[in-house]
Amino acid sequence: MGSLCNFIRQFTDVTFLTARSLYFNNFTSSSLCLDTAMQPIFWIVDNVVRRLGPVFVFLVVCLTTSVVLTFYIYIMPFVFSCGLHWVIFHLVFGHWLLMNIIFHYYKAVITSPGVPSKGNLSKIGITSVCKKCISPKPSRTHHCSVCNKCILKMDHHCPWLNNCVGHFNHRYFLQFCVFMWIGTIYVSITSWPLFYEEFFLTPVYPLHTQVTMFEKSYHHMIFYEFFLCSGVVVALGALTLWHIRIITRGETSIESHINRSETKRLKKVGLVYKNPFNFGARENWRLFLGLGEGRVFWRHILLPSSHFPFSDGLQWPTTNHNVVDSVVQDETT
Template sequence: MVRVTWKLASAPQTVCNYLKWQWKKMKLSYQTFFYNHFMDHGYFADICMEPMFWFVDNFTKFLGPFFVFAVCALTVSVIGIAYWIGLPYWWGRNPALTVVLFLVGHWLLANICFHYYMAASVSPGYPPQGALIPEAASICKKCIAPKPPRTHHCSVCNRCIIKMDHHCPWLNNCIGHYNHRYFFLYMVYMVVGVFFLIVFGVELAYYEVWLDPSDANSDDDDYLEGHPVRFNHSVIVPVPEYLTGNHSSSEPASPSQKRTARQSCIIYMAFINVGVFVALGSLAMWHARLIGAGETSIEAHINKAETKRLAAQNKVYANPYDLGRRKNWRLFLGLVGGRTWRHVLLPSSHGPPGSGLTWPSVHSDAEGDADESKD
């Protein structure tokens, strides 16, 4: 008996097998065409993303001076408003307190300017070219040169950086071994500085922005009707002239315009100071945690990946450069060789201990050229 098979019924399966075979051939051709010993999916993805990386690196390098100018302009504007509005206000309130605020504010300002300038101008540190490196961790694929431990290549600067943390566009400079302390102390003093302005500017902002100046002569219990005074814990304090509208100027439109400009400046300062306090405060706390753990931003990601990798093998990873929180901070701040906290509270140009080519670790008995006995 002859069995009749209709080819139409097996057509879908035939088409499916044909497509699978064509896909296998295309995949094999692709792998044959591109394959070499170093090729993998990650490398191929990096090649495809290289134009984007090039654009970001050159874009960051090009805009670096503009970012520096923006930081300087914002800082100068905030300081100018503090002189214009804040200083006369507190001088009218309490001259003795104003002198204290003046000294504290300028101590903070001196530290901010000094550490920002040093962080932006001091070289982060580069491996010596053509010289013998005491210890090489690997070979840089872009520089084609040995890399000391904790050294990484910056694609923006196109150089290897000793103990690289990151490239900061706001400084137009890399953060490395020789300027990491300046960068961190700049953030700390900037956060303290804006907090200082916020604390001693809240009362002024309340009377300038949130409180209507016309309320000074209203039925509010805090004011005497018809008189430019207010009660403050049984002490009569004169209300500033700009709140009562009693100006000596003969121009009728000037007071209103002046109040509007003052309110705009105070609102501007409030946004800038609060934004810097939150953003830079969070970044400073993050870096403080890294410094206490003896690692940089790059090393934090490397150590996290190593911890996860070894945990899968039932092993525990320990950061070899974590010498303990207290010792990590002392080496980072350079409090060695007789230096004290005076070198942190006041501007100091002392460099970090060691050359950055060798590092003390938990596996070494000696600290090499980062020994605390050296400056």
């Protein structure tokens, strides 16, 4: 009886050990398990974002057009009653913003963020390999699961652009955000006196009063203009400030997460992590905006300009040319 129990115990132990050895992986962790379990949801989200991309772009164009038309039809008559100097200010400032918003949005949508093709990869050494593309991946490059390709200095996939934000269109994206943000602040401030008068000072029309179509639509459109723009001011303001912060620190949205976890990891072993692409705020901005060598702020940033950043997106100088730092960055991607 004792030997039978022994046999059953041994048999059970060996079976469990064999089963566990089949799926044992030294790199398995709770976050990897969670990541694997969430894969179907990621797949659905990626597909929805990919298919709805053109709808989001259409929405941006329609909403922007409606705000501009409302401004021309309902707010400009008020502007014209404020005196010649205000008229000149609104015409110049408003159209300068509109020109920059249209230009930078168009360029952010149509410009490729940069893809490491086989031709240009021959210029660099292999730093890591993309598991999805099964091809070499330059430093700062990441795979976009919506576009299903590797993107140079990828920041994020933007559904509102139906495009990835990466090395070659990040400046267009940021300038669009900044000009759109200033534009919505401008429209909110300009429409505020009309909104205030319409909703707090004007008495409600009695039922028998004859109200023209223009007066009826004026009421709704002033409400629409003010609330849409002030809502965008808050949402877009948060996004724009986030990008200003990470560019000042010489990183992308993806790298900010990597750098944070690397800082924590190295702190545990008594080391200080330094972002190898942080050249100081001023130089980071100069590199990002592509200024210098004949390019100046007032002409190439305040006015529409199609210039690209200086770097080819494949090779990146680092602050200390410390290869270890760069490798740490790549291994975590």
